[in-house]
Amino acid sequence: MINVMKIDGYDAVINYDPDIEMFRGEFINLNGGADFYAADINGLQTEGKASLAMFLKMCEEDGVSPKKQYSGKFNVRLSPELHESLVLKAAAAGKSINQLVVDSISHTVADGF
Template identity: 60%
Template sequence: MNTMDINGYQAVISFDPDINMFRGEFVGLNGGADFYATTVDDLRKEGEISLNTFLEMCAEEGVEPRKHFSGKFNLRVPPTLHERLAAQAAAHGKSINAWITELLSKTTAHVH
């Protein structure tokens, strides 16, 4: 999957072989907003239209367009991986949380 930034909002882009079109879906919104096109340029245009329609609807209904993220989530891993993570974090002088946060920050640095 790929992402596209449209006016500061991220959309996940995929190809739908059943209809032979690209599909974009905005993520992190308080509702659904998707769009389709056959070219990248048209996909961006359709994304802008879909986003603007969604934002206008939010404004009319007094709804915050973006979801609120608390910064907390649970992650379940096998006990053997948990043990290795604890050892690696300790080797870096960090808690598991601090070490994984650092790793995730590095691997997602290109995402806006």
């Protein structure tokens, strides 16, 4: 199931909330929170545009960039056994651990949604 909706060039993850019997959209990669709710796709698009417009207006008023900036670094926690296997696999491939992880993630992300 593809649960990403693009609204005015920004991505939002969509999930269904059975407790309120509505879909919830949440924009990602923003410097703050912007979410919206609706019962159907048309409503999600309408509410998403309104939520995004409000968020962008607030960013402009506050003089901040709406998009989150990423450093390109993140920590990963894994078991000692998996860490050991990763070191072995990287060495056998003639790569650093970092390059093996980047290659693996690139392959996974390139598969798309």
